[in-house]
Amino acid sequence: MQRKMSRREMLKATAAGAAGLASGLSAATVLASDAASGFAAPPLQDAVTIRFQESEQEYADVVAAYKEVAPNVNIEFVNITGVDHAEIASKILAQLAAGQPVDIGYAATEATQLYAGEGLALPLKNRVMDSQADLAEYFSDVSPVLVETDLYQDDLYQLPRDFNAANMYFNTALLTEAGLEVPGEEWTKDDFVEYAKAMTGIGGGDSFGYGWTNRLWGSWTPWFFVNDTNLLAEERAPGGEWLWGTFYKDDPNAAGRGGGWLWPAPQANNPAMVEALEFVVSLTEQGLTPVVELGGGATLQGFFTSGKLGMTPAGGFWSGGLTNAGMEKGGFDVQFWPKWATQRHQLGVGAAWILNGGGNEDAAWEFVKFNTRKDVMEMIGFFGERTRTTPVRRSMNNEERYSKTGPANWHVFYDTLDKRPDTGPIPAPTFSIEETNIYTRYTSLATSGEMTPKDALDGMQSELEALYARNPSYPPSN
């Protein structure tokens, strides 16, 4: 009987070739061909080891609980960090190339379509439909905005675990010193500018009203979202009825949703995009914003914590982060992003994905499903007393969760989904890593004054068009 080769074996064999001789290349070709043609997973063994891309510290209680349910399953942790999710995805792919794949990976929106589009992530539609009874309670507690983000071409590739929409954080000490209060939900871009001016130059004389980091999520992305545009044109793929009709038939916020997001073409230099970039560059020129750097936001967190920064974009993850950095409850608060042409927010959703063809799909699926239970999600370390990312379950975003850390307006995190259901994902097609590189590169040229916003966006558009030309299979035809 001919035994078919798993993707794990294929990747290991490929890595062996990389470390060995050039002749390995031809072997890798054959193996990769097998992988591309699809193959059956071997039957579950008595003892299964699942390589899980997570921190052992965060998941110790979950794994201990799962050991009670499935004593034959051993979870091996693979901890991968990066300044942003695009970098984490790069490292995951480097591990894959080295023949060390994970059975369960973690992907934020930046990499969801990358893994799905390349056939790396296991499609979950059939498994979800077979587990309706197990998952009905979970979906009833999770906004359709989040689930739609993890759909791709009418299939579901992840069950959302956490999310972060870019809301506006306020340093309340600077607000008070400026004689201001946290604005109302309907505040506008003009109000924002007044706030930024009022909070600049106080706090010992060297504070800035507003700061942001150059990356895809929470960069100047929220500004073009509220200016009713996007870096890439967006549309909904057809499909999704199986999901919406089964789990969300009574939810009005699920109406009109489809089979996942697609970004069929770049539109970086449309007038609304130019206007948005000109706006954020003008903040730097006026001295309201400090120099804009690339990175994960750690620098901004330091400045915010030490009272040098009045406002910045962040999600629920910052409530725990700021508390860990020494801020007291009441030292910060949060509000919706200000209105401009719209008040549409941008978000990213994080969740586990299962390696397609790794051989451990069944065991991995059971573990992933186990993780959707509310009592299990409560055990995850970063959903503990100091919330370091926002749980996707509505019921877990409650007074008690934020009672020790704040912010006072903690409800804004989930209201961003329930009250602003047009909230959408950051644009992240299958080639989002390269897209992010182009986006941040030209953004840095504009914010450093080396190029005008218009010229920078023209250059960005030109490179994005070349990127789309190199990826003619995106968006996939149905």
Added chain:
Amino acid sequence: MTSYTVQPSEGPRRNALVRWLAADTMNGIKRQRAILGYTFLIPTIVGLLLFIVGPMLFTFALSFFKWNVFRPPEVIGFANFERLFSDPRVFVSFRNTFLLVIMTVTMLEVLAMSLALAVHRLASRALGYFFRTAYFLPVLLSGAAVAVTLGYLFHQDFGVINYYLGKVGVPKIAWLTDSNVVLWTISLTTVWRNMGFTFIIYLGGVSSLPSEVLEAAQVDGAAGWRRIRSIVLPLLSPTILFATVTDIIKMLQFFDEPFIMTRGGPGDASRTVVMMMYENAFGNLDFGYGSAIALILFAVIMIVTGVQFVLSRRWVFYN
């Protein structure tokens, strides 16, 4: 009558081989020595094949393919090289790398040699040990940690360096976000971290200068700059060649500091060749193109090193 057939045994033949190898003749001894030598070399040869030659050959082969890990590799001939030679970003990254090498190696060699000469002249042995330790300490630090820390110090608005410059009336400098400044910032950071190693090389060279030559020069009246230019530098020339060649090879592979401090920005102003290679291979999943860049960098390092050795015949004195 019973007949017996005698089968030829392996014994005599094996004995003949052993006898040949163990022959107590000049040729036999030569053979034994050769076998012993090759036996000792085997681990090194296997290591070289497995970890250096193999990956190099694989990289060479990969540069003719389009491969993203997920899909089978596709032969595309010289397309990666054609793309490389028409990609302006690759040329920018080579330019940045060469500028960084020139700035960094110049500063490294001048500073390290000057400090080595100064420390060597110190009368106090304790002070000498103190300075050697102090200069070498940064070498022991992680490149990433140094880049992160100095990134904070160089921050335009909140950094300590601009704070103190401001105290003496110098306006804020965009150390990490101005195209005209950023390479200097990265170069200074690299010099600070790497100078200790080059310093130790020069200190070794200075310590082994023949005292009789130096004393003779002193008797002949050579002092100060004249003594350094005409006596010390020619005597140090082999050390200068070694330090320069190793530093240039190392600096042509610039990665840690620009990757962590600026991510190559603003735009591509501080993007180096190795960053381009990494981003294309592991970020964009274009392993073929990344391999092509790696090969060109390899060729450049070979050429630069070769040129250095050829030119060294004119200025390096071994006797």
